[in-house]
Amino acid sequence: MRPALEPGDYVLVNRWAYKFHPPVKGDLVVVQDPETPQRFLVKRVFDVPDATQIRVAGDNADRSRDSRAFGPISLREIVGKVWIRLR
Amino acid sequence: MSLLYLLARWLDRISPAPIAYAHCDIPCGIYDPHHAQLAAHTVVRMVDLINQLDKPGASATPEQRQEYTNKLARYIATKEQHSEIAKNELRILWADYFKPEHLKTFPELHDLVWKALKTGSKARQEINLQAAEDLLKATNDIASIFWKTKGFETITAKAPYPTERLTVYPKFK
Numbered sequence: 001m002r003p004a005l006e007p008g009d010y011v012l013v014n015r016w017a018y019k020f021h022p023p024v025k026g027d028l029v030v031v032q033d034p035e036t037p038q039r040f041l042v043k044r045v046f047d048v049p050d051a052t053q054i055r056v057a058g059d060n061a062d063r064s065r066d067s068r069a070f071g072p073i074s075l076r077e078i079v080g081k082v083w084i085r086l087r
Numbered sequence: 088m089s090l091l092y093l094l095a096r097w098l099d100r101i102s103p104a105p106i107a108y109a110h111c112d113i114p115c116g117i118y119d120p121h122h123a124q125l126a127a128h129t130v131v132r133m134v135d136l137i138n139q140l141d142k143p144g145a146s147a148t149p150e151q152r153q154e155y156t157n158k159l160a161r162y163i164a165t166k167e168q169h170s171e172i173a174k175n176e177l178r179i180l181w182a183d184y185f186k187p188e189h190l191k192t193f194p195e196l197h198d199l200v201w202k203a204l205k206t207g208s209k210a211r212q213e214i215n216l217q218a219a220e221d222l223l224k225a226t227n228d229i230a231s232i233f234w235k236t237k238g239f240e241t242i243t244a245k246a247p248y249p250t251e252r253l254t255v256y257p258k259f260k
Contacts (some may be wrong), residue, residue, distance in 0.1 A: 068187055
């Protein structure tokens, strides 16, 4: 996710960000890894096809496995929105 | 390093926070079509060797028949194995390396890989020099696209193996 995020950065995640309004294209979000549910991924929303799901992508397309590989992510799988990045 | 970062790090030590990964598998990024090309060369070589094998005549001794059967079985086993290696290497490139943006530039890629896998099966099932040659050509075509996506030109040259078939190599700067 360089340059937005570097390995080792801390992120504070707002778990309630999407309780009242849907994700917006461009948001940085933490989601459950659809392929390994106990893992978390941090990605950017690049499409909100409807009110129940989003598509995410890494900022570095050639090195990211994301919705292009595992498809859309349901809102339930979103942990929250990245609120602050600490470096 | 900000004060808030130090605070976060201190909190993390007291009560570790879960990690959010930016990648969901090891992004090793190490791909090369050469494995597929090499395996296809082996398939061609095995068909050549099978075709060059002297078939035992009516007057052949049991030992000659046994030697023939042994050689034939070994060539076939190797052909089976390397057809499968070629197919597997192509699947890895297709599934893990090539991305939708590559397909935009090379829209023929899906069809090419699909046909290459079918040809690989044919080369595996039959003693068929044409199928083996087609498999090698398909791996070369895919290698050519692969190197273009990496920003390298390619050259086509005779391979320095007994097969001596034309092979696509990257032109490293």
